[in-house]
Amino acid sequence: MAIVAPPDPLPEFVYKITPTAPPEPIPEAYPLSDLDRQDGFIPTTADLFFASSSSFYLVKLRLSNFEPSSVKWDEVPGTNGCPHLYGNFGGKDVVSFKEVVRPDGKTWSEALQAEKEWLV
Structure with a gap:
């Protein structure tokens, strides 16, 4: 996928997908998953990485908490781009x-x- 310019206006929130519930309390530095370490970004596309799963957790993050240089936007047809966060986040970033x-019988989109x- 190609890197594209960020959308204008920027969304207020971005989301991290995890296979299990986040730790409580959420630590200052959220633990990276194997997928985060492998791919170098936080995936946001359920169909790519969780196609065989019947459930997952979404962690809502406030985008303005991140430096613009730590967010790359991939081109995804039919969207304003898919944000990938490079680096880590912690409890202060989780809404x-x-x-x-x-x-x-349903897709993740459905x-x-x-x-x-909730996904605003």
């Missing part, structure tokens, strides 16, 4: 988190439609 469950009020 909230929630579990998302994908019903049998499952996430039920969360659109």
